[in-house]
Amino acid sequence: MFKEGDYVLIRYGEKKYLKRLTKEGSLNVRKDVLKFSQIIGKPPGVKVGKFEVYEPSLEEIIMLGFERVTQIIYPKDAFFIAFKLGIDKSSVVLEFGTGSGALCAVLSRLAKEVYTYEAVEKFYKVARKNLERFGLAENVRFHNMDFRDAPVEEGFFDCAFVDVKDPVPYLEKVHRVLKTGAQVGFLLPTANQVSELLKALDGLFGSAEVLEILVRYYKTIPERFRPEDTMVGHTAYLLFTRKLES
Amino acid sequence: MFKEGDYVLIRYGEKKYLKRLTKEGSLNVRKDVLKFSQIIGKPPGVKVGKFEVYEPSLEEIIMLGFERVTQIIYPKDAFFIAFKLGIDKSSVVLEFGTGSGALCAVLSRLAKEVYTYEAVEKFYKVARKNLERFGLAENVRFHNMDFRDAPVEEGFFDCAFVDVKDPVPYLEKVHRVLKTGAQVGFLLPTANQVSELLKALDGLFGSAEVLEILVRYYKTIPERFRPEDTMVGHTAYLLFTRKLES
């Protein structure tokens, strides 16, 4: 049952809102009002007028609840990344830079432990706050430092994800701290960066895969089924490879 | 270190092979030969000539190792489904029909327990064999029956995924066995099926999201970066919604 202080996801037609329940709170959409006092004590899935109220999904928490101080890794990409890296309950995962913490939140749900590094203090603080606010920080070790300066033992991580402007100077260190044959992924907004990274992998990492994920949403009127008029055209290229033995 | 009997993923340029290691085994690609005896005792990430050898990822196991008796749910879709359903280590998940077991394999890696139902005996057997062969069946309860005939208590499942030709006759039962506000997803190959399902959700389930996932792969020659010439044009529409309280 919903209680005061809970974060809830409220749908009103195609619109979505992430709100924290207070006794006095309310949400106005067009001419309709949802008083949060009507929700407290009710179960998820309750419908009041045109409003539907649920527990928020991780995707909704990230998209609607996270403060953004950087371009975030979208859930569509984050989901795919987490699986490509082969993360499960026993995985110890390396990630840098943390950014606003969107990918970190996805990784933390699946992994045993996530070590994340962010050089910019402001980003580090926001990411940490984002995850703590929604109870996602328990198995995350936040570091406010450039990963190049991090003291990590060889072969420590099961897999890694790298989201920094120029990943090339980090490749040797990433190679060293990964287990043999481990998966590593990179997020790269531009084609030029992909070309540069592909050249630099040679010898350290094996054959790469480069891809992008496009999600096409549809309008949900049964008699007029058709794609949405606009879509996200590009977030980033994703590159996946594995550590080679030297 | 690799040992006899292990399944390994072998890359040769852009080609991928899933093989089981035997002392006498070998792989021929063009004019090159990889003798498996060269691999046994070596760590993942070993490179022999043009061959790279790794532990297979779940995606590779499904795409290259699973016997297919039905159209499978592709990993790109399965990854997204698993996350949209909000599955974590505590989730008890309902899935039907099992098909060849591709989605089941993804769900089993994340969830506490997966209950899967498949009416066709042949599919049930192949799916079971696919998961057992790769050690993915431990937390999966396979049932060779139509889900309509399954004895399940009310509010038992944390979430559900439905992949049957006509999901409409199952909606009331799915609604009954889900927890309040629970997420449910559907896979639908055609636009007509989406329209039919959207009409039938009304009253039982809340506002829906319909989408499709497109993955665009790129060639990995750094000096000639460009998308692949052909791509998968369509696998299925995915529909997600949540249980409404009645």
Place this chain on the structure above:
Amino acid sequence: MFKEGDYVLIRYGEKKYLKRLTKEGSLNVRKDVLKFSQIIGKPPGVKVGKFEVYEPSLEEIIMLGFERVTQIIYPKDAFFIAFKLGIDKSSVVLEFGTGSGALCAVLSRLAKEVYTYEAVEKFYKVARKNLERFGLAENVRFHNMDFRDAPVEEGFFDCAFVDVKDPVPYLEKVHRVLKTGAQVGFLLPTANQVSELLKALDGLFGSAEVLEILVRYYKTIPERFRPEDTMVGHTAYLLFTRKLES
């Protein structure tokens, strides 16, 4: 050379403006000002500060210069339609409904003659004004009537394009006024409409092709080459078929 009264296309970085030149006119973008007196008497391709000035293309005229009273047929679709219909300098083309005249403008540039029909008087007037304003109306015969009421002889048209909400009631008449084997196209915003039309073609028209055109634009910074962040997700499904002999 540009002279007073000319329509010009002005580029300022990625922004585009369609303007009519007057002696006193000017364009302000950010902190920059282009006085039109600087342009008059200059040739197309002139660059003044950050402003580039050209003759507008047909695409730019439609997108920036046409008044829109309806959803328009986008140039990306209109170009494709014109070619699929096999229009050349000798073609007599049927089109209805005219809408805001976007497709009509494209057809008129290629065909010998375009007959266009629009039942709604307001649309008819705007379309006519749009084409006349840019000198595109010379070979267009505008009709303010429902095509069902149009007196047309059998086998008169070389090809036809239909953009009305429900094309099914028009099929027999379209069939009758087309030459043998002639191409006909339809614009349909929703999947449901495509299904309905495909069913109704049978016997009158041959095997159909259904498709949609997606245009993906890229940012043009050479060191940061990447797709635009957002794109048009859907305009319409296009269906093409040909008249069968009965």
Place this chain on the structure above:
Amino acid sequence: MFKEGDYVLIRYGEKKYLKRLTKEGSLNVRKDVLKFSQIIGKPPGVKVGKFEVYEPSLEEIIMLGFERVTQIIYPKDAFFIAFKLGIDKSSVVLEFGTGSGALCAVLSRLAKEVYTYEAVEKFYKVARKNLERFGLAENVRFHNMDFRDAPVEEGFFDCAFVDVKDPVPYLEKVHRVLKTGAQVGFLLPTANQVSELLKALDGLFGSAEVLEILVRYYKTIPERFRPEDTMVGHTAYLLFTRKLES
């Protein structure tokens, strides 16, 4: 009416064939046979059993009738190019390299005159043969030479399209032979080429547009409307710009 020697487009369900009619000729598809003697003397649009017979469209001529000695420019791209260049009945168009002549065939249908240059003798011969065979060569001037060696006067062409491996060395000459403010397009298979060209345009040509065209085809069974399983993933990037006055 169809007569001996005509090229015809034959449809059989989703399959398409381009054939030349002879009295003795026939087409076998599965268990069905179409004798061409049944077609001769019949009008376009005739249906014999499951076979439908039409005049071929330009797209069908290019895709099914042209010999290919190079990667061709696909009609989806060619249509778009022709319109972006603003070609009409009065245009004198420059194109190089000719390749197999696919774009040339599209341009020739619209323009007053097309001047096309191809350095490789084999390509030149095949392109010429392709266009002549289908009556498309009348207003085309074929040249078997590198465009750099072509004697052309300044400001001669209304627009230009460039499809060579490295267009950069041609830019100054292209600039010189174009009219003021003229449109020019480039076809570039790789992202690296786009970056290189964007850098080189500066000063000679104005703000560029870079895009790609994706065509998504659908299955045409009305009760099972859905996209095709596979699609063309990439043909080329298209870059359009205009001549700047110097």
